[in-house]
Amino acid sequence: MNRRGxxxxxxxxxxxxxxxxxxxxxxxxxxxxxxxxxxxAHHQWRFLFPNVAVTADSLTAIPSAQQFYTVSVRxxxxxxxxxxxxxxxxxxxxxxxxxxxxxxxxxxxxQVTRIVDGLNTTGAVPATFWIAASPGSPAALLEQTSPQTVxxxxxxxxxxxxxxxxxxxxxxxxxxxxxxxxxxxxxPYLPLARPTPHGVAVRQLLVYxxxxxxxxxxxxxxxxxxYLTNRAVDVAVPVSLDDQAYTVARLDAQVRTxxxxxxxxxxxxxxxxxxxxxxxAPPHTLVTRSLEHAVxxxxxxxxxxxxxxxxxxxxxxxxxxxxxxxxxxWLDDALGxxxxxxxxxxxxxQAHIAVRVTIHGDGVAR
Amino acid sequence: xSVGPIEPISRGQFFLITTTSVVVGGVYIWxxxxxxxxxxxxxxxxxxxxxxxxxxTWLQTLWPPKTTGMTELGRMQAVWGWGRWPVFLATAALYVxxxxxxxxxxxxxxxQLYYRYTPLWFFTITVLLMAGWxxxxxxxxxxxxxxxxxxxxxxxxxxxxxxxxxxxxETAALHPASVIRVVPIAKGVVATWYLWMQGEVIVxxxxxxxxxxxxxxxxxxxxxxxxxxxxxxxxxxxVVGTLGPAVAETLEWPLVYIFSNLTVRTLFISRPxxxxxxxxxxxxxxxxxxxxxxxxxxxxxxxxxxxRGRVGLVWALIGLLGGIAWGLPSPVAATDLVVHWIDxxxxxxxxxxxxxxxxxxxxxxxxxxMPVRSAGGAPPRASPPS
Numbered sequence: 001m002n003r004r005g006x007x008x009x010x011x012x013x014x015x016x017x018x019x020x021x022x023x024x025x026x027x028x029x030x031x032x033x034x035x036x037x038x039x040x041a042h043h044q045w046r047f048l049f050p051n052v053a054v055t056a057d058s059l060t061a062i063p064s065a066q067q068f069y070t071v072s073v074r075x076x077x078x079x080x081x082x083x084x085x086x087x088x089x090x091x092x093x094x095x096x097x098x099x100x101x102x103x104x105x106x107x108x109x110x111q112v113t114r115i116v117d118g119l120n121t122t123g124a125v126p127a128t129f130w131i132a133a134s135p136g137s138p139a140a141l142l143e144q145t146s147p148q149t150v151x152x153x154x155x156x157x158x159x160x161x162x163x164x165x166x167x168x169x170x171x172x173x174x175x176x177x178x179x180x181x182x183x184x185x186x187x188p189y190l191p192l193a194r195p196t197p198h199g200v201a202v203r204q205l206l207v208y209x210x211x212x213x214x215x216x217x218x219x220x221x222x223x224x225x226x227y228l229t230n231r232a233v234d235v236a237v238p239v240s241l242d243d244q245a246y247t248v249a250r251l252d253a254q255v256r257t258x259x260x261x262x263x264x265x266x267x268x269x270x271x272x273x274x275x276x277x278x279x280x281a282p283p284h285t286l287v288t289r290s291l292e293h294a295v296x297x298x299x300x301x302x303x304x305x306x307x308x309x310x311x312x313x314x315x316x317x318x319x320x321x322x323x324x325x326x327x328x329x330w331l332d333d334a335l336g337x338x339x340x341x342x343x344x345x346x347x348x349x350q351a352h353i354a355v356r357v358t359i360h361g362d363g364v365a366r
Numbered sequence: 367x368s369v370g371p372i373e374p375i376s377r378g379q380f381f382l383i384t385t386t387s388v389v390v391g392g393v394y395i396w397x398x399x400x401x402x403x404x405x406x407x408x409x410x411x412x413x414x415x416x417x418x419x420x421x422x423t424w425l426q427t428l429w430p431p432k433t434t435g436m437t438e439l440g441r442m443q444a445v446w447g448w449g450r451w452p453v454f455l456a457t458a459a460l461y462v463x464x465x466x467x468x469x470x471x472x473x474x475x476x477x478q479l480y481y482r483y484t485p486l487w488f489f490t491i492t493v494l495l496m497a498g499w500x501x502x503x504x505x506x507x508x509x510x511x512x513x514x515x516x517x518x519x520x521x522x523x524x525x526x527x528x529x530x531x532x533x534x535x536e537t538a539a540l541h542p543a544s545v546i547r548v549v550p551i552a553k554g555v556v557a558t559w560y561l562w563m564q565g566e567v568i569v570x571x572x573x574x575x576x577x578x579x580x581x582x583x584x585x586x587x588x589x590x591x592x593x594x595x596x597x598x599x600x601x602x603x604x605v606v607g608t609l610g611p612a613v614a615e616t617l618e619w620p621l622v623y624i625f626s627n628l629t630v631r632t633l634f635i636s637r638p639x640x641x642x643x644x645x646x647x648x649x650x651x652x653x654x655x656x657x658x659x660x661x662x663x664x665x666x667x668x669x670x671x672x673x674r675g676r677v678g679l680v681w682a683l684i685g686l687l688g689g690i691a692w693g694l695p696s697p698v699a700a701t702d703l704v705v706h707w708i709d710x711x712x713x714x715x716x717x718x719x720x721x722x723x724x725x726x727x728x729x730x731x732x733x734x735x736m737p738v739r740s741a742g743g744a745p746p747r748a749s750p751p752s
Contacts, residue, residue, distance in 0.1 A: 024484060096482075123479040123482070126626050126627070126637065127623070127626070127627055128626070128627050128629050128637075175609075175623070175627050178613075179609045179613045182612065182613045182616070183610045183612050183613055184612070259538075326610070327538040328538075330536075330538040330539050330610075330611075331538050332544070333406050333541075333544055334544050334545060
């Protein structure tokens, strides 16, 4: 190596300590990493932290009740809550790993908007966190443990992470709620997470109207919503045929939607194509092609009724969780501009729904 | 003329250089600016912007074959005469502040979204030092670096784009306005122009491509602009089809936001967007390098500087870029400078010079032919070789 090369090498070595990770690093045991936040209706912010294990041995030594700890502060906004939290912490608070935001189901649309916007506008928090509602205060649900999940994974967030695990895909990221809420003609919604003996479960949605408290979507309506929005992954539908009970299971629905604005409503044409199997049939039933056809028609009827009930429910509650009005206004901007943002979101939905269910074979018996 | 022999580059390297000289520097704030200024007419504005960029590139490669010179400034002597200095400096006076603003924006992006605990100046100085160091080298050296890095940048962009397609649900959001309105479309086109300011790269570098003609140079330059046009169309569709135009307009860095929202649960990586950060840093460095290299080579030619003099000029320019970046305290201030001050002026100057140069060359060749014909039958004089 010549002299010039040596000088360059030395300069590079001397420059290494200037690298940002070198001089501004902070060990993990000096950080308080926020992985979940719960907000009550009384501006109480509960931050959940993992109890950092310094060594692999201490990881197994921590009792499950001490694997996570929470700190509560009272503040009107996210930014002030983090300030107050930091003031009382012996570690540097890090919010960049937030996995879950849980809000009280009594919070109004405006209050949730303020919370989510506060999180979204700061670059410190990636908007990929899951967002859900809890019945009442989220404190208990936030600390819910599950034998299915061990540290360093967090049980409640793991439930939302599990792709294709639940019959209905009822999850929402922070950025999705923010985008839906900020676009006229769309009513944002949140999954309502309820505690179970083994963790949490989501079977219903909360839909947020323009103003005021959210509206709880009943379970059958939530199922209809899932059919209409491509969120039904693995559903079982009980049908009755000639007084005999059948179950069509493993239903995976695909939907095609056409929307257009009229001066008084959003007109929607929905085609649901679902495929499933006859999972449960009366004893000694020989499945024939005509029986498959008849069960498929009966299942299609059940699904169509649920979809229509869901549209009726949206019209009754003056919400549009499907975003039909939003899409219609994009397609017909001239007519869309005639409606205010509030009017667009509350426009009645006139839907024509067609459902077809195809029955596939399964197992070894007919 | 003190510009020494410049080692020629290949046609493929010229293509990659031209591709790197546009779009790459300001792609981070795309398409917020066009959505703000054109609203629902943004799709028309984007298509028109790409068409105008292609047209201007075509015009910019029409006149160099009729001239000689090592750099664009040298070639402009035959077209503009003494007027080459104001024309050249007017163009440079626009893309130097643009580059300074893009450095400021990029530093702010890195600090606000990726490395919050690292001071802003650290990114600005690091990027500028590397750009200055690279711009002090030869054209072939820069071309080889671009040849290495640009495919990596493109591959990481394609990977993240494919992943981001999973969030693309709103095709209706791409629907253009039903009534074409001229004023918003024109404003939208102006708001896109920072993407296409290539800092005299095509004409300066086009003269140093091995075994080629200006017709082939034109084709490669048009292909490069078309590739970047396709990329900005893809980004526009991805951002608007994921978030909707109303929301995308409110974001300072829509593309970064879209990529930041990607998550994976494999390979111990939870945020794949970090993959592109490395490539983006290199891309911005190469973009700045090209602009600084081309400007300093032209000034070296014009002022008859030595090679060492050019290196001094490079560091003076780097200092100027650092000063401009330092003077722009927020992304809003930097974006405002780019969109509302540099863009309109740059589009005007570019259109004027791109139309003016071929017209002047044509008028000169007509004037040269006229007296010969009137003198009676002598063959027209051949144009000087390029």
